[in-house]
Amino acid sequence: MRSGTGFDLAGEIVELGAGVSDFKPGDKVIAINFPTGGGLAEYAVAPASLTVSRPAEVSAVEGASLPTAASTALQQLKAAGVSSFDGSGSGSGAASTDNGPKNVLVTAASGGVGHYAVQLAKLAGLHVTATCGARNLGFVAGLGADEALDYKTPEGARLHNPSGKRYDAVAHCATGTPWSVFAPVLADRATVVDVTPGLAAAARSLLQKVTFARQRLVPLLVVPKKEEMEWLVELTRQGKLRTVVDSRYPLSRAQEAWAKSIEGHATGKIVVEMGGEEE
Missing domain, CATH: 3.90.180.10 (Medium-chain alcohol dehydrogenases, catalytic domain)
Structure with missing residues (x-):
C-alpha cells in the first residue's frame, strides 16, 4: 500500500x-x-x-x-521557545520571562498542522488556547486544548480567551490575521510564529528585529529533519501523538x-x- x-x-x-x-x-x-x-x-x-x-x-x-505537518508544528513551538516536550512545560527563548512559554495560542487548531501543535504543546505542559470553527470546538478540546474559541465570534475574532491569560507564544496556522489583533493579547515578551507569512508579515518581522521589539513575529521556514521525523514517529508508536x-x-x-x-x-x-x- x-x-x-x-x-x-x-x-x-x-x-x-x-x-x-x-x-x-x-x-x-x-x-x-x-x-x-x-x-x-x-x-x-x-x-x-x-x-x-x-x-x-x-x-x-x-x-x-x-512528516511535514507534524514537523511544522514541532518547529513552530521550538521557534517560540519550547525546548522540552516531557510534560514539564519548560522551554528556552524570548517567549517567556522565566523558563519558556507557559500560555500558548494555536490558531486554525483543527487543521493538519494545528491539531499536531495542540498535542505537542500539551506534551510540553503548556496551557493551550485553540481557535477553530464552531463545529470543531469539541474536537480541539479532545486533543487537549484548555480553552477553545470559535474564530467567528467577537471574542474569538479578538483572540480573547475566557481566562484572560495573555499568550507567551502563538503557533499561527491561519491566514489573514493582522498584527493589531495579536498585540493586545500578547505577554510583554511573546513570539508569534507564522507558518503562512506574506510580505506584510516579513516586513513587520524585519522592523521588529531592527527595533529590538519585545513582542516578535517570526515567519517560519520549515526545514524537515530526519531526527525530528523519527521522534514524531516514536511518539505516534507510543500513542502520545494522534x-x-x-x-x-x-x-x-x-x-x-x-x-x-x-x-x-x-x-x-x-x-x-x-x-x-x-x-
Whole structure:
C-alpha cells in the first residue's frame, strides 16, 4: 500500500540508490519527497536523508500524515521557545520571562498542522488556547486544548480567551490575521510564529528585529529533519501523538483531495491512497 499527502508518503522500498545502506527492499518507510517531486504517485523517489522506518504500530495512513505537518508544528513551538516536550512545560527563548512559554495560542487548531501543535504543546505542559470553527470546538478540546474559541465570534475574532491569560507564544496556522489583533493579547515578551507569512508579515518581522521589539513575529521556514521525523514517529508508536484523518481518497480522485485541502477547512489530514489494504 502507498499513502500520500502532498510531498509526504508512506510505502515500501522497491529499490535503493547507490550508497544507501540504512534500508533494504521491502522495508516499510515514511518519507518526504521534496523538492524532487510529490507523494501522489504509485512510485516515488525520496532522499534517504528524509526517509525513516515505519514501525508496525504506525499505520501507513498515520505515517503519510506525519512528516511535514507534524514537523511544522514541532518547529513552530521550538521557534517560540519550547525546548522540552516531557510534560514539564519548560522551554528556552524570548517567549517567556522565566523558563519558556507557559500560555500558548494555536490558531486554525483543527487543521493538519494545528491539531499536531495542540498535542505537542500539551506534551510540553503548556496551557493551550485553540481557535477553530464552531463545529470543531469539541474536537480541539479532545486533543487537549484548555480553552477553545470559535474564530467567528467577537471574542474569538479578538483572540480573547475566557481566562484572560495573555499568550507567551502563538503557533499561527491561519491566514489573514493582522498584527493589531495579536498585540493586545500578547505577554510583554511573546513570539508569534507564522507558518503562512506574506510580505506584510516579513516586513513587520524585519522592523521588529531592527527595533529590538519585545513582542516578535517570526515567519517560519520549515526545514524537515530526519531526527525530528523519527521522534514524531516514536511518539505516534507510543500513542502520545494522534493523527486525525479528515478524509481518504483513491489516487484516481487525487484532484478532489487537493481541492479540499486548498479550501482550508479539513479537520486533521487528507490522505490519498494508492490501493491495497492498509498495513
